[in-house]
Amino acid sequence: AQSVAQPEDQVNVAEGNPLTVKCTYSVSGNPYLFWYVQYPNRGLQFLLKYITGDNLVKGSYGFEAEFNKSQTSFHLKKPSALVSDSALYFCAVRVYGNNRLAFGKGNQVVVIP
């Protein structure tokens, strides 16, 4: 079975500071990893994905994520957080041969002006 853990319920960060949202996964097989963001009253928006290749993946709105196979992690990062980054962030994993996504429970990010 595939699963995702997002250990922190809420991440608070001051505007301009680096933002990190943690994600670890458990799969049998090679993972395909995704980050989605949900702004208030909006649907889930795709941010970035890791399929293969470079461990550092760049995505929308200045976000990036690093795939670490030995630590089974895929942490989301942004060098300088904006107030508009305040939202709910979901990490998800898919394995080859299984089209469904397994999501973590989400992290609420609050960027403080």
Added chain:
Amino acid sequence: EAGVTQFPSHSVIEKGQTVTLRCDPISGHDNLYWYRRVMGKEIKFLLHFVKESKQDESGMPNNRFLAERTGGTYSTLKVQPAELEDSGVYFCASSQKVGQTMNTEAFFGQGTRLTVV
């Protein structure tokens, strides 16, 4: 290009009533998925259509839930009769054709918030 649209955005029904949720995927997307998020928990997979066929319905909670995708276009998810534990946000997602499924991100709608009272 229009995104994934879901209707209604909110629904409040009484226990025992029937509710039908609708999802219009992105045009040309063969894959259509239903997911559900119960308050504060993970987003959980319900089922997957490839065109009009159910590819995987292992996430459906019980036989009170019925999903259809007639003609391989829009999909409906009916809950009959609704129970209190069915409350949550129901998301629909779509992605491109089968041959590219594994690499391709799914595009999500804004969800239908269902409240059963």
